[in-house]
Amino acid sequence: MKRTFFIFSLLLAFSIFVGYGQEKSPELIAIKDATIVPVVGQTIPSGTLLIKNGLIEAVGQDIDIPPGAKIIDAKGLYAFPGMIDSTCTLGLEEIGSVSATIDVRETGRINPQVFSVEAIRPDSVHIPISRSNGITSALVVPKGGLIAGKSGLIRLVGYTPDELVIKSPVALHIEFPSGRGSRRRSTSPTQEQASRQIKELKDIFHKARYYQKRKEAARKDSRLALPEFDEILENLLPVVNGELPVMISVHAEQDILDTIKFVKEENIEAIFYGVTDGWKIPEEIRESGIPVVFASLYGMPAKWEDGYDALYRNPSVLSKAGVKIAFSSQSASLAKDLPYHAAKAAAFGLDKQEALKAVTIYPAEIFGMGDKLGSLEKGKIANVVLADGDILELGTNITHVFIDGIEMDLSSLYTELLDKFKKRHK
Amino acid sequence: MKNKFIGLFVCLSLLGFMNVSYGQDLLIKNGTILTVTQGKIPNGDILIVDGLIKQIGKDIQAPEGIQVVDATGKFIIPGILDSHSHLALSGINEGTEAITSEVNMRDVLNADDTGILTALSGGVTMIHTMHGSANPIAGENIVLKMKWGKTAEDLIVHEADRTLKFALGENPKRSRASGTSTTPRYPQTRMGVNAIIRREFMKAKNYMEQWDRYEKLKAKKKPPKNLIPPRKDLRLEPLTAMLRGEIVARCHAYQADEMIEFINLSKEFGFKIACFEHAWEAYKIAKEIVANNIGLSVFSDSWAYKVEASEGIAYNAGFCTNQGVLVSINSDSGERIRRLFNDAAKTMKYGGLSENEALKLITINPAIQLGVDDIVGSLEVGKHGDIAVFHEHPLSAYTRCEMTIIEGEIYFDRELYLKEREEMEKKEKETAKKKKGGQQ
Numbered sequence: 001m002k003r004t005f006f007i008f009s010l011l012l013a014f015s016i017f018v019g020y021g022q023e024k025s026p027e028l029i030a031i032k033d034a035t036i037v038p039v040v041g042q043t044i045p046s047g048t049l050l051i052k053n054g055l056i057e058a059v060g061q062d063i064d065i066p067p068g069a070k071i072i073d074a075k076g077l078y079a080f081p082g083m084i085d086s087t088c089t090l091g092l093e094e095i096g097s098v099s100a101t102i103d104v105r106e107t108g109r110i111n112p113q114v115f116s117v118e119a120i121r122p123d124s125v126h127i128p129i130s131r132s133n134g135i136t137s138a139l140v141v142p143k144g145g146l147i148a149g150k151s152g153l154i155r156l157v158g159y160t161p162d163e164l165v166i167k168s169p170v171a172l173h174i175e176f177p178s179g180r181g182s183r184r185r186s187t188s189p190t191q192e193q194a195s196r197q198i199k200e201l202k203d204i205f206h207k208a209r210y211y212q213k214r215k216e217a218a219r220k221d222s223r224l225a226l227p228e229f230d231e232i233l234e235n236l237l238p239v240v241n242g243e244l245p246v247m248i249s250v251h252a253e254q255d256i257l258d259t260i261k262f263v264k265e266e267n268i269e270a271i272f273y274g275v276t277d278g279w280k281i282p283e284e285i286r287e288s289g290i291p292v293v294f295a296s297l298y299g300m301p302a303k304w305e306d307g308y309d310a311l312y313r314n315p316s317v318l319s320k321a322g323v324k325i326a327f328s329s330q331s332a333s334l335a336k337d338l339p340y341h342a343a344k345a346a347a348f349g350l351d352k353q354e355a356l357k358a359v360t361i362y363p364a365e366i367f368g369m370g371d372k373l374g375s376l377e378k379g380k381i382a383n384v385v386l387a388d389g390d391i392l393e394l395g396t397n398i399t400h401v402f403i404d405g406i407e408m409d410l411s412s413l414y415t416e417l418l419d420k421f422k423k424r425h426k
Numbered sequence: 427m428k429n430k431f432i433g434l435f436v437c438l439s440l441l442g443f444m445n446v447s448y449g450q451d452l453l454i455k456n457g458t459i460l461t462v463t464q465g466k467i468p469n470g471d472i473l474i475v476d477g478l479i480k481q482i483g484k485d486i487q488a489p490e491g492i493q494v495v496d497a498t499g500k501f502i503i504p505g506i507l508d509s510h511s512h513l514a515l516s517g518i519n520e521g522t523e524a525i526t527s528e529v530n531m532r533d534v535l536n537a538d539d540t541g542i543l544t545a546l547s548g549g550v551t552m553i554h555t556m557h558g559s560a561n562p563i564a565g566e567n568i569v570l571k572m573k574w575g576k577t578a579e580d581l582i583v584h585e586a587d588r589t590l591k592f593a594l595g596e597n598p599k600r601s602r603a604s605g606t607s608t609t610p611r612y613p614q615t616r617m618g619v620n621a622i623i624r625r626e627f628m629k630a631k632n633y634m635e636q637w638d639r640y641e642k643l644k645a646k647k648k649p650p651k652n653l654i655p656p657r658k659d660l661r662l663e664p665l666t667a668m669l670r671g672e673i674v675a676r677c678h679a680y681q682a683d684e685m686i687e688f689i690n691l692s693k694e695f696g697f698k699i700a701c702f703e704h705a706w707e708a709y710k711i712a713k714e715i716v717a718n719n720i721g722l723s724v725f726s727d728s729w730a731y732k733v734e735a736s737e738g739i740a741y742n743a744g745f746c747t748n749q750g751v752l753v754s755i756n757s758d759s760g761e762r763i764r765r766l767f768n769d770a771a772k773t774m775k776y777g778g779l780s781e782n783e784a785l786k787l788i789t790i791n792p793a794i795q796l797g798v799d800d801i802v803g804s805l806e807v808g809k810h811g812d813i814a815v816f817h818e819h820p821l822s823a824y825t826r827c828e829m830t831i832i833e834g835e836i837y838f839d840r841e842l843y844l845k846e847r848e849e850m851e852k853k854e855k856e857t858a859k860k861k862k863g864g865q866q
Contacts, residue, residue, distance in 0.1 A: 095736050397775060418741045
């Protein structure tokens with residue numbers, strides 16, 4: 001466990017300055033005359049953004065462009081931070097109906113030992129498509145069972161899984177109660193079954209703490225027996241030690257309340273996912289201080305009585321109550337649609353600025369990367385997107401994408417096939 | 427005896443026809459009107475009388491007593507059409523046999539499907555609701571208006587073309603059918619799918635000839651004695667209707683190769699393909715599709731859900747439109763149907779379509795494909811008062827549908843909906859309070 005942590009931290013530290021097989025970055029890039037939307041702070045008309053060694057060196061209006069810098073004339077273009085998909089299956093899923101191409105769901109109910117990033121296929125056709133739509137990082141999340149596994153945050157470029165990983169693990173994923181209130185299931189567990197699942201979780205956490213204590217005690221006192229290795233408990237240690245947050249998929253009103261209680265009692269750091277019924281209890285969620293990642297808004301309300309727009313207005317209600325929110329595509333082939341989920345919520349009352357933040361700075365903060373990703377500020381990783389309009393709009397064209405200061409090739413399976421068959425139709 | 431029954435049936439249907447009352451009167455004031463076929467009118471009004479558009483323009487005087495909708499700052503477009511849906515049906519797939527051309531969606535209409543409300547909340551006023559894709563030759567489809575609260579019969583659009591569903595590729599060859607059945611159903615390959623369709627049309631041709639010969643002999647001055655009519659075959663009837671040009675094919679297809687083969691079949695037998703459905707590889711054979719005057723009813727970008735959709739590029743709709751194909755964007759879903767306007771907007775990015783071209787994909791184009799472009803699909807005088815009102819431009823990601831109108835009747839009104847919801851919530855809270863008070 002510790003070792004994995006160490007390796008990933010090392011990777012994080014060094015990989016920023018390494019080219020990922022794409023063209024090697026010039027040391028200095030100056031994007032000039034862009035309308036800069038830093039997300040944090042005011043929009044800067046005709047501003048300059050300076051990138052040095054993969055990091056944002058300066059953002060503003062009166063910035064001297066150093067000699068030797070590669071200049072990108074961005075007149076008429078807008079600069080945004082690269083977007084972050086807060087839950088997706090990029091790299092884990094290629095073709096929906098072909099199980100051989102899917103590595104999302106491990107069998108069994110309790111799987112804290114699996115790491116999503118260890119199954120990521122860097123050559124997934126969905127990665128370049130998402131990237132060319134302005135998404136530069138994504139949380140890749142395992143699904144299924146009560147404890148699904150551990151997620152990782154990736155950059156959307158790289159030849160090997162290691163080149164892709166920014167941070168792993170980011171969270172342990174719990175689906176509580178598995179099945180209940182989820183829009184995708186036809187049958188829901190009863191309240192009794194749900195309570196049993198909470199109890200099951202509490203039992204496991206309790207065991208992990210006891211396991212920890214026994215290990216510590218044995219280390220201090222050589223007369224005490226070291227407990228037998230337990231894969232599940234071993235993999236829960238970072239959570240019970242407060243080093244790793246849990247991301248809990250929860251939907252129904254009572255389940256959200258129960259989960260808040262569970263999180264408090266266990267004294268663990270938590271992120272909510274889904275929260276379909278959140279709009280019914282915004283105050284309780286705000287008081288819990290737990291941020292919320294929404295699932296895809298491409299869905300129907302859990303119940304007709306909730307109103308046809310329940311999913312659409314949920315983000316607005318929670319945001320206005322003061323909950324920190326983020327959006328997700330919950331997909332691989334449609335990860336590219338991330339901005340439209342945010343815009344859809346804005347169509348139903350969410351402040352447009354907040355909608356933008358919920359695909360940039362908020363996810364960065366929620367995943368503990370607020371000082372490195374999610375906005376255009378000095379010192380941050382230079383994930384920059386240039387577009388001819390509002391990045392959340394359907395008709396907007398993305399013209400440039402930089403990841404770690406490296407300009408990306410925007411071609412994808414889409415453009416390759418288009419070009420091939422354009423030739424046939426000349 | 428039989429003829430009498432048919433006669434009675436025809437009379438009754440005619441009566442039904444004559445009784446069709448085209449809706450209501452309504453004046454929509456001061457919105458940005460996107461007519462789709464006749465340009466854009468800023469601050470325009472639309473007058474609907476007896477369910478039909480009577481006048482479009484500026485400062486239309488309100489006739490006395492007419493209901494007026496204030497659309498200031500809003501966008502008015504023709505009601506959205508979904509060219510490929512499965513809503514309002516109590517059965518979709520008759521998958522027990524490969525050929526089921528005798529089944530008809532008209533027999534399984536379900537006017538109580540709440541999917542109709544979902545459609546209305548997304549500005550959809552008309553759908554082409556279809557048999558599923560489990561069979562190479564499936565059943566007859568039907569066109570409906572989303573008149574929530576009316577009877578099934580009231581929903582039917584009699585003016586629409588008659589269409590028969592066909593399906594090629596993974597679904598009819600049962601690539602993902604559950605392993606419970608002991609004997610696989612023929613066909614299991616694309617070869618078999620093509621062969622079975624050919625077989626049925628050969629049968630239909632023969633059947634048609636049998637009837638033609640019979641009718642010819644019967645029409646003679648001296649018909650032969652003991653002349654017996656051929657046996658009626660309900661399965662072949664729709665196919666002969668296709669050979670006579672009375673029913674057109676709507677063919678579920680993904681791969682370019684299978685579409686080419688189906689075009690070949692249509693030439694071999696002389697039937698008309700109105701549309702390929704989904705058609706994810708149409709961009710590979712756009713010129714063949716144009717040359718054969720075939721429409722496309724496709725997704726905007728939902729793809730990679732199976733192998734035959736794994737080269738489905740989001741440029742498909744835009745590219746084919748630019749090549750001259752008549753394209754519509756469909757939902758094929760009870761959920762996606764409420765955001766067809768979002769899906770249409772994506773073609774501006776993928777394919778560079780203009781706003782109006784993008785809007786056509788969900789209005790006049792599907793109307794042409796369904797043979798109802800003379801009554802719906804655009805805002806023109808004389809057409810049905812089927813209208814959707816949006817609070818921002820309908821192709822903006824930030825927009826939402828505010829009102830949906832069919833034949834001058836308001837079927838969805840967000841403002842009213844919110845008001846009613848608020849009142850209901852208030853009432854619920856009060857009852858809860860009272861209950862609590864009672865317990866203490």
